Amino acid sequence: MTRCTFAHIDLDALQSNFRTIAGFLARPRGAAPIRQTPPGIIAVVKANAYGHGAGPVGRALEQAGATTLACADIEEAISLRDAGVTCAILVFGALSVSDLAGVFDHGLTPTISTPSAGRALQAAAAARGVRLHYHLKIDTGMNRLGFRHDNLRNTLPELLESRNLVLDAVYTHFGTADDVAEPLFGDQQARFGEALRTIAALGARPPALHAANSAAILRDPRVWFDYVRPGLLLYGFAPMPEPQPADPIALRPVMTLTSRVVAVKGVRTGEPVGYGARFIASRPTDLAIVPAGYADGLDVRLAGRGSVLVAGRRVPIVGAVSMDMIAVDVTGLPVEPGAPVVILGRAGDDAIDVREMARVVGTIPYEILCRIGTRIERVYNSA
Numbered sequence: 001m002t003r004c005t006f007a008h009i010d011l012d013a014l015q016s017n018f019r020t021i022a023g024f025l026a027r028p029r030g031a032a033p034i035r036q037t038p039p040g041i042i043a044v045v046k047a048n049a050y051g052h053g054a055g056p057v058g059r060a061l062e063q064a065g066a067t068t069l070a071c072a073d074i075e076e077a078i079s080l081r082d083a084g085v086t087c088a089i090l091v092f093g094a095l096s097v098s099d100l101a102g103v104f105d106h107g108l109t110p111t112i113s114t115p116s117a118g119r120a121l122q123a124a125a126a127a128r129g130v131r132l133h134y135h136l137k138i139d140t141g142m143n144r145l146g147f148r149h150d151n152l153r154n155t156l157p158e159l160l161e162s163r164n165l166v167l168d169a170v171y172t173h174f175g176t177a178d179d180v181a182e183p184l185f186g187d188q189q190a191r192f193g194e195a196l197r198t199i200a201a202l203g204a205r206p207p208a209l210h211a212a213n214s215a216a217i218l219r220d221p222r223v224w225f226d227y228v229r230p231g232l233l234l235y236g237f238a239p240m241p242e243p244q245p246a247d248p249i250a251l252r253p254v255m256t257l258t259s260r261v262v263a264v265k266g267v268r269t270g271e272p273v274g275y276g277a278r279f280i281a282s283r284p285t286d287l288a289i290v291p292a293g294y295a296d297g298l299d300v301r302l303a304g305r306g307s308v309l310v311a312g313r314r315v316p317i318v319g320a321v322s323m324d325m326i327a328v329d330v331t332g333l334p335v336e337p338g339a340p341v342v343i344l345g346r347a348g349d350d351a352i353d354v355r356e357m358a359r360v361v362g363t364i365p366y367e368i369l370c371r372i373g374t375r376i377e378r379v380y381n382s383a
């Protein structure tokens with residue numbers, strides 16, 4: 001039995017998005033430097049592939065030609081390996097001491113973002129008699145992880161001299177690539193350039209560089225370097241604020257969240273609906289009850305603001321979002337129990353996507369996707 005609220009994950013759309021991004025990278029425009037080969041793609045599948053299911057998504061991306069996946073921590077990387085992913089896996093996050101063995105046991109590529117992590121990995125690699133390939137992260141102004149861009153002459157020599165560590169790539173991460181009004185993006189580019197000159201002066205020759213998340217990919221070909229790191233684009237959305245003049249790249253949403261009406265009932269004028277009596281019917285009202293609530297990832301702020309598509313028609317969510325259900329106003333519509341409900345996705349000419357839902361509740365599309373609940377079954381089409 002499948003609960004009637006479930007997420008459909010379109011792996012064909014995912015693979016198509018991967019190829020669309022590759023195609024976009026193959027035809028640089030504007031200020032793009034002339035290059036022999038387009039940048040490679042490090043496909044970001046952290047946070048259970050943005051809620052889509054890391055195993056099936058990782059396998060489908062590998063099948064589509066991805067040669068490197070990236071995730072947040074070692075546990076995520078191991079679950080990708082357990083799902084059968086064989087390509088390179090870059091771990092973005094900081095490693096704790098207890099994680100060190102996993103890097104070697106599962107053939108992972110760690111990010112080194114502190115001198116102490118470098119020391120610990122060098123010791124662990126030496127103890128095993130192996131050479132470990134790693135990516136070096138430079139903090140150019142986000143002030144989270146990474147070696148500070150302005151102190152590399154002090155912090156890097158020991159790492160670069162580590163005999164058992166092999167530098168595969170140097171990277172940084174942008175804090176404001178989606179905001180053209182914010183000057184930090186340009187500052188970070190300049191600092192990354194300066195950091196690369198310092199690294200060269202210290203005698204290191206990193207074979208590859210990368211910096212661009214989805215927003216930076218769309219914004220500026222000068223930061224594409226050797227690899228780009230799309231996350232949200234793979235799942236079908238440009239991370240730009242709505243409304244956009246035109247989608248700069250034609251992507252397909254990968255996740256659709258659907259349900260069915262489980263009950264229909266009428267309330268009289270003046271009667272309340274749901275917790276807190278937040279909604280009072282101002283006229284005789286027909287309600288449809290949909291079995292999806294905040295435990296499924298529907299934000300409580302959708303109450304009185306959000307909509308769903310019932311039998312192809314857009315209808316408002318009324319009253320509070322409960323743990324397991326919502327009520328929607330279907331007055332005047334021929335809705336019966338069992339009628340199809342689209343919470344995220346398309347029905348007829350209308351569609352509700354994560355950008356719309358994020359705007360309605362005052363968050364970002366990333367959060368909507370990542371919070372789709374664990375009890376929601378993900379149903380995959382074959383890739």
Ligand SMILES: *Cc1c(COP(=O)(O)O)cnc(C)c1O
Pocket residue numbers: 044046092173212213214215229230231232233239
């Ligand atoms: C999450 C993440 C990305 C992908 O970001 P999107 O905005 O989803 O493209 C890229 N790089 C790093 C380091 C990340 O943590």
